[in-house]
Amino acid sequence: MFRRLDAAATELSARTVRVTVDGAVLACREGDSLAAALFAGGSNACRDTAVSGSPRGPFCMMGVCYDCLVTIDGRANQQACMTPVREGMVVGRQSGAREVAA
Amino acid sequence: MNRSASNDTPISACDLLVVGAGPAGLAAATQAASQGIDTVLIDEQPAPGGQIYRAVNATPLRDRRILGEDYWHGLALLEPFARSGARHVAGAMVWAMNRLEEEGGFEVAYTADGQTRLLHTRHVILATGAQERPFPIPGWTLPGVITAGAAQILLKTAGVVPSGPTVLAGGGPLLYLLAWQYLNAGVRIDAILETTPPGRWRQALPHAWGFLRSAYLAKGLKLLRAVRAGVPIVSGVTAIEALGEEGALQQVRYSAQGRSHTVPAEQLLLHQGVVPNSNLSRAIGAEHAWSERQDCWEPVVDAWGASSVSGVTIAGDGAGIAGAMAAEHRGRLAALHAAMSLGKIDKARRDDEVRPHQRALARASRGREFFETLYRAPDTFRRPTGDTIVCRCEEVTAAQVRETARLGCQGPNQMKSFLRCGMGPCQGRFCGLTVTELIADEQGRHPRDVGYYRIRFPIKPVTLGEFATLPQTDASRDAVIRIRK
Numbered sequence: 001m002f003r004r005l006d007a008a009a010t011e012l013s014a015r016t017v018r019v020t021v022d023g024a025v026l027a028c029r030e031g032d033s034l035a036a037a038l039f040a041g042g043s044n045a046c047r048d049t050a051v052s053g054s055p056r057g058p059f060c061m062m063g064v065c066y067d068c069l070v071t072i073d074g075r076a077n078q079q080a081c082m083t084p085v086r087e088g089m090v091v092g093r094q095s096g097a098r099e100v101a102a
Numbered sequence: 103m104n105r106s107a108s109n110d111t112p113i114s115a116c117d118l119l120v121v122g123a124g125p126a127g128l129a130a131a132t133q134a135a136s137q138g139i140d141t142v143l144i145d146e147q148p149a150p151g152g153q154i155y156r157a158v159n160a161t162p163l164r165d166r167r168i169l170g171e172d173y174w175h176g177l178a179l180l181e182p183f184a185r186s187g188a189r190h191v192a193g194a195m196v197w198a199m200n201r202l203e204e205e206g207g208f209e210v211a212y213t214a215d216g217q218t219r220l221l222h223t224r225h226v227i228l229a230t231g232a233q234e235r236p237f238p239i240p241g242w243t244l245p246g247v248i249t250a251g252a253a254q255i256l257l258k259t260a261g262v263v264p265s266g267p268t269v270l271a272g273g274g275p276l277l278y279l280l281a282w283q284y285l286n287a288g289v290r291i292d293a294i295l296e297t298t299p300p301g302r303w304r305q306a307l308p309h310a311w312g313f314l315r316s317a318y319l320a321k322g323l324k325l326l327r328a329v330r331a332g333v334p335i336v337s338g339v340t341a342i343e344a345l346g347e348e349g350a351l352q353q354v355r356y357s358a359q360g361r362s363h364t365v366p367a368e369q370l371l372l373h374q375g376v377v378p379n380s381n382l383s384r385a386i387g388a389e390h391a392w393s394e395r396q397d398c399w400e401p402v403v404d405a406w407g408a409s410s411v412s413g414v415t416i417a418g419d420g421a422g423i424a425g426a427m428a429a430e431h432r433g434r435l436a437a438l439h440a441a442m443s444l445g446k447i448d449k450a451r452r453d454d455e456v457r458p459h460q461r462a463l464a465r466a467s468r469g470r471e472f473f474e475t476l477y478r479a480p481d482t483f484r485r486p487t488g489d490t491i492v493c494r495c496e497e498v499t500a501a502q503v504r505e506t507a508r509l510g511c512q513g514p515n516q517m518k519s520f521l522r523c524g525m526g527p528c529q530g531r532f533c534g535l536t537v538t539e540l541i542a543d544e545q546g547r548h549p550r551d552v553g554y555y556r557i558r559f560p561i562k563p564v565t566l567g568e569f570a571t572l573p574q575t576d577a578s579r580d581a582v583i584r585i586r587k
Contacts, residue, residue, distance in 0.1 A: 001266050001368055005287055008162040008261025029260065031160055036260035045245035045349050051497040055349030057245035059494075061252035062153055063146055063195075064233050064379070066527035066563075067243075067494065077527075077563070084148060 002039040004029070019089040028085040035061060035068045035080035038091075046070050046080055047094035069094055112220065112573025116142040116189070117444055118437075119210055119223035121196050121382065124152020125426045126418025127229030128179040129433030130440075134227075135186035137441040142221065143183075144191045144212055150183060151176050152231055153251065154426040162261040168286045169258060170279075172321070172426075179430065197560035199226065199386050207413065211572070213564060218571045225413050225440045228383055229433060232376035232419035235398065235479060236532050237272060238486045241344030242372065243494055246351030250280050250373035263289045266368035269354045270333075271295035271342050274477040275322070277373040282325045285332045293365060294329070295339040295356050297374070297483055302476050309471040316469030317427075336363075340482060344370050374479040378420050381529060384557035387411050392550035395474045396423060397484060398535055399554055406439035407432060415440055424467055431463035485539050492540065493533040495526020503537055507544035514538055514555045527563050530555045 004012060008029060015030035021038065028037035035058040038046055045055040047069055058068035061081045068080040071092035080091075120131045123145035131143040143150075151158045155176025166174055183190075194214035202209050207224040234249040241247065250270060256262040263284065268291050270277055277294065284291055313319060329335070341357040345364070354367040377398040384390060389402040389410035400422040407415045417436035418429035435456060442452040486492065486500040498521045506520045514530075514537050517523055523537055524530035530537075534555050542549045572578070 001264075002256065002262050003265040005163065005261040005263055005289075007164065011162045011261075029162070031157075032260045032262075036256055036262050039256060040260065040262045044351075049497065054243065054497075055245055056243060057248075059243075059248050059252060060234060060532075061248070061255040062233065063562075064528060064531045065494065069527070082146065 001042055001044070004040050008040075017085045017087050019085055019087075019091055021091045022093055026091075030085070032085050033061075033081050034070070034072070034083045034085050034089070034091065037085050038080060045093075048096050050097035053096050112575055113209075113222055114142075114219070115222045116140045117223065118142070118225045118227065118440055119144065119208070119221060120188075120227045120229055121145075122152065122229035122231055122418070122420070123147065123150035123190070123192075124154060124229060124231045124418060124429065125176070125179060126231070126420070126429040126433035126436070127152065127227070128183045129430035130227045130229060130417050130437040131188040131190075131433075132179070132183045132186040133434045133437035134440060135188035137437065137446050139437075139441060139444060139446055141186075141188040142191060142223070143188050144194050144196055144210075144221075146193065146195050148193050150180055150190065150192070153255065154429075155179070156255055157259040161258050163258070163287070169283055170286075173258070195562055196382065197562050197564050199382070199559070201413075211560075213568050213571075216568055216571065218564075218568050218573075220573055225444055226386075226415070227407075227433075227436050227440060228386075228409075228414065228416045228420055229418045229429075229436075230379045230382050230420040231429075232423055233379045233531060234372075235374045235377045235484075236492075236534075236536050237372045237374040237479075237483060238490050238492055238500065238536055239342045239344065239372070239483070240488075240490050241346065241351070243491055243497075244344050244346045244351045245349055246346065246368055247344045247370045247372065250277050250371045251376070253369075253371045254280050254283070257283060257287070263287060264369040264371075267292050267366045268369040268371070269293050269295060269365065269367045270371045270373070271297065271339070271354070271356070272373040272375075272483070273298040273479070274373055274375040275318075275473060276376070277371075278325055278329050280371065280373075281329045281333055285328060291333045292367070294333050294335045295342060295354070295358075296335055296337045297339045297342070297480055298337070298477060299480055300338050302478070306472050306476040309469075309475055313469035313472035317465075318469045318473070340480075342483075374483055375477055376419065376423055377535065378422060379531075380420065381531065381557050381561045383409065383414075383416055383420065384554070385559050385561050386414055388414060388416070390554065392548070393422065395471070395478070397479060397539075397549075398423075405435070407436040408439060413443070424470055427466035428463055428470075431459050431466055434459040435463065484536065485543050486536065492536045493521070493523035493526065495528050495532075496522040496524075498523040498533070500536075500540060503540045504544050507541045511541065513541060513553050515553075517541065518555065524555045529557065529561065 012029040072078040158176035198211040
């Protein structure tokens, strides 16, 4: 698990941004990347891979590994580490490969 | 962008494009703009600083003792850049760059907030920096295993740190810097698993003179002393395995001095040095060469950073790892050279103005050979075996790559056709070096002869929707309209 240092926790209460992750509300510090907010909220994993369905989480935090892909506001395959949190953002865990609509 | 052209004219223009806002890019853009060059700096992050000075103007950790003075030096680059007149395009990803055959220069495609724009530039400075060297060990894809660089970004940008059992593993200055910053912040580290082989100090000794005269010595010793006092360090680690169930890291198993140990861990932070981030320099067609000292590819550049592609200069760690201080001086060298190429200054003035920067670069580069020799990533951690995943995106194992190489696969590009390794969204960034080395290993060849993936534009995934927002020009319409009414 990850946690916020006191200085960051203070900023969280002063400048809170609320997003929902799989339906649950997550309070984030304004300026956090979504990946940082997910770590601070206690989730190390954010998706299941398309190849084997194994759980994965953010790995590089700088936009090069593509392991932090999530669905944001209905758009799949968004990099959580490259996306700043925004009030009202709707985030979904990504499960496996996409299915072709019938 | 102040003079954005997105609404009226579809394509904007500048004389110099700098890609990347780390120390090299910031220094290059500042220097170039002060030379009177119309300069644009495009960077992926919301704020300038690169990874080394990530969030330096926005970090929640205002107690300067936590991250240390070397980090706060980044502020000294931001203010002159802000005043320089260079245009800063933040949060934008450059994904294509093509030579304009008729008018010269390059057409550059970049996307920000889902909107794609085109920019024409006469000269390019690539300052794309470094990324973590792939460190393929069993279990490195488990959630809870992240790079030390990622952990440091979490610390700098969000003040987010591990809680619960935490292990750092690998080698290199960054591993100890992170440990030191964690200790400053009151974060507990349960162990550092040091993979530097015991004989390395002896090998590095011939390079000690440069190190002894460098700024690294005093800082390094202070830092090492603090970390040794605060964290149990296991030296001579020869194998590391991340173990877990239900998608979460639970334990780390390692071997040292011939014995195996297992420790509980919720976080494993990996580091085996950094390598140039070269997808853009490769896609644009610049020549790259294998570095024997650093076991990675580097673009071939001259003393100014000029690449084999005319009009493209490369500065900072993206042109070969030399660290943040060297990067800013290399950025200034590249800018002065670009100024001459663009006809803003003559050769005499370039050679005159560059002198203090060359001296500063020489000072900043002292001691690097010592580090490179000491912290060269051990073979066992660069050339994995068995079920260890090599390509994280397509989940291809070392055994698969090795077997395919034994069957006679000719190189990394054919390996893609066999196994799909390197064909996922990271575009080979976390498997390319490993695949080159495994083929070399199995076929008894040198990595330089094995080669690397052919990197093509777009260098990062772009959606069709983002393509569709490309500016419409007569030429682009003519290209798709076959029959005119």
